[in-house]
Amino acid sequence: MYLVTVLGNLFIILATISDSHLHTPMYFFLSNLSLADIGFTSTTIPKSLRNIQTQSRVIAFAGCISQICFFFVFACKDNLLQAVMAYDCFVAICHPLHYVPIINPRLCQLMALGSWLNNALGSLPDTLAILRLSFCKNIEIPHFFCDLSEALKLAFYDTLINYKVVYSMAIILGVFPLTGILLSYSQIFSSILKISSDRGKYKAFSPCGSYLLVVSLFYGTSLALNLSSISTVSSRMSLMSSVMHTMVTPMLNTFIYSLRNRDIKLSLGRVLNKMLPLRERMDAHLS
Template identity: 55%
Template structure:
């Protein structure tokens, strides 16, 4: 005979269910395998964070101070550098705080905030890299129409549309996550609040969340990647028609920095999101996610600076002016 619930049990059951379906914080376990190297991790992440921030800001300063670099390509590069600064600041400070305090927790609100900005800046990276590839395609394949096609208005519209779509994407994902309940634990096997990992913890039906993820994956990843591949297929086709080896090398060299950044961005992204689940929850998964969210934006300004003659010249001018200014401050004329 089935057991009847008492009045006390009946009153306590909703409270119990409520406790099972709500969380106040999540645990980021991406660095749990590195517990013995906490201080080394702190120094490593702090160094990469500072290098990435300073490198990106120097790129912005160099381009802004050199009128010869006020072109569409470098307009996109300024925006990419600023996005990299924001991208690094979305995740790394929390990693540093947790390593220093020997904590793994992030609040529910903090996790949602981190997810929002992470999705936003990843979306912007996709669109900006595609815009830069299109700029190179027009410059190489349609040089006579370059100034007409790549107008300041088109460049500004590209950035505005990118921010609008990225913000909408991030907002929709967060609103869909807010409606979920969590009762399958609160452990995230990443060093940041990854949307896919959070969805796995929900005890609510996540069908519409998954559909939304795939829809925006097509819009924000597949479409830009298709644009990138189209641009570079046309560039390669045009370059192969150039008779001189020197001419081919010169054209390819103008795309080398961008190709390096694109390969690093998409390569680490595929390593994080298309690797087996067992790998994602392992030390190798932590390394891949760190490469994706820290190493890639840290290296971007150095790739563009070291492989681009115009950037080298602009950065040299910036450092020379700063050195001269410091000498004047320390020992002013007539002193």
């Protein structure tokens, strides 16, 4: 699953970079989302795979803090990028004549850079807040990675401040982007319903269908993860929700964007066609 996720997202990034037909704002944001998904899965899964191979589940305190930090960076990056992509769809469908001047290359670069900086800065309060806590020398977290909610349950001191920080950052970097996504798609649906022909409705909505499916998967598993972490029967449910959120959803994203997106499939075909003659020339040279 990890290899499929990484290779699939790398193919999407390669296709958007190498194919001039995909040098558009939509695919620029998509390549950033693929990069964020690679980072998101790479924060937790390689360590878990190593634990399985070595039969050792030990992680240093510094490594645990780093894992928590980068987990928040890439998770929040997904939130903000999906909000940006929803806004891109909104402008493309609701204001098509103003799309080019509004979604210009400079604005795309600023939104992408701003989302990366916001994520880096947004992860600092959660990371710094946990550094003030004290733990036993050897503790066991009932998870396959250093989950912040599980770590806070094992701290000595009062964790009320930590929970306040966590919920505040969740509202800023989670609820606000989700609100923007819902507002954008409500306007999109309203505009699509005004189109008289069924073909016109399909043509208008098809570029954003993949985005909506990915958003549903991401926020659905995220909500399940948060609900399971605060429930009294959280242990097994939290693990299952975390697996869905950190492994299954990023892997499914690659299939959704590649199989449901005609431009991506055509671009990957062109990339593979370019690579085949090169492979044939190398084989001829070696023979």
